[in-house]
Amino acid sequence: MPSAEDIKRIHAEEMLRQEIREEIEASKKSETRKGSGSELSQKLMDFLNSSVGMWLLSSVVLTTGAALIQQFQHDYQIREQNHKQLVTHLFEIQNRLDNMEYILRRAQTVGEAKEGLKGLFKSIFPLTPELENRSLVSLYFAVYSLIPGDRQVKAKDAIEFVREMEQSEFTFQSRPDTEKLNDEDREQLRKLIQACKAVHDSIAIQRAK
Structure with missing residues (x-):
C-alpha cells in the first residue's frame, strides 16, 4: 500500500x-x-x-x-470668389471715403456737408453698380466676413468710425442747409474720415501680403 x-x-x-x-x-x-x-x-x-x-x-x-481633386477645385474656387469680393468691396469703400473727403473738405454750409455724408448710405460715384446702394457699414461687415480672424478687429475699428460719422450726419439733419459749417464740425469730420482711411489702408495692405 x-x-x-x-x-x-x-x-x-x-x-x-x-x-x-x-x-x-x-x-x-x-x-x-x-x-x-x-x-x-x-x-x-x-x-x-x-x-x-x-x-x-x-x-x-x-x-x-x-474626389480629392474635386474638393481641391471647389476650395480653390471659393477662395478665388472670396478674394474677388474682398477686392471689390475694398475698392468701393476707398472710393466712397475719397469722394466724401473731397466734398467735405470744400463744404461751406451744412447742406453741402449733408451731400458729402450721403456716401455713408450710398455711393455718389459707384465703381461697382451692385454695391451702389449698400451702406458703408454693410460694406465693412462684408469685408469683416472675408478676412482672417486676426485682422477682423481692424474692420471693427473702421465700423466704429463710420458709426460716429453717421451720428454726425444725423445731427446735421436737424440743422438748416444754409447754416454755415463751422471749423469744429469740419475738423471732426476730417479726423473721422482720416482715421477710417488709415484703418482701411491697413486692411488693404495686409490683404496684399
Missing part, C-alpha cells in the same frame, strides 16, 4: 504533467492562429496581385483621387 509520501509525490507529478500538457496545447493554438493570420495575409496579397484585385485597387485609387 502506497505511503502518504508516495501519494503526495504522485499527485505532484500528475499536476506537473497537466501543466505541461496545457502549455503544449496553448502553444499549438498560438501557432495555429499565427499560421492562419499569415495565410490570410498571403491570400490577400495574392488577390491584390490578381487582375481582379488590381482592377478593384485601381478603382478605389481613382475614385479617391477624383
Whole structure:
C-alpha cells in the first residue's frame, strides 16, 4: 500500500504533467492562429496581385483621387470668389471715403456737408453698380466676413468710425442747409474720415501680403 509520501509525490507529478500538457496545447493554438493570420495575409496579397484585385485597387485609387481633386477645385474656387469680393468691396469703400473727403473738405454750409455724408448710405460715384446702394457699414461687415480672424478687429475699428460719422450726419439733419459749417464740425469730420482711411489702408495692405 502506497505511503502518504508516495501519494503526495504522485499527485505532484500528475499536476506537473497537466501543466505541461496545457502549455503544449496553448502553444499549438498560438501557432495555429499565427499560421492562419499569415495565410490570410498571403491570400490577400495574392488577390491584390490578381487582375481582379488590381482592377478593384485601381478603382478605389481613382475614385479617391477624383474626389480629392474635386474638393481641391471647389476650395480653390471659393477662395478665388472670396478674394474677388474682398477686392471689390475694398475698392468701393476707398472710393466712397475719397469722394466724401473731397466734398467735405470744400463744404461751406451744412447742406453741402449733408451731400458729402450721403456716401455713408450710398455711393455718389459707384465703381461697382451692385454695391451702389449698400451702406458703408454693410460694406465693412462684408469685408469683416472675408478676412482672417486676426485682422477682423481692424474692420471693427473702421465700423466704429463710420458709426460716429453717421451720428454726425444725423445731427446735421436737424440743422438748416444754409447754416454755415463751422471749423469744429469740419475738423471732426476730417479726423473721422482720416482715421477710417488709415484703418482701411491697413486692411488693404495686409490683404496684399
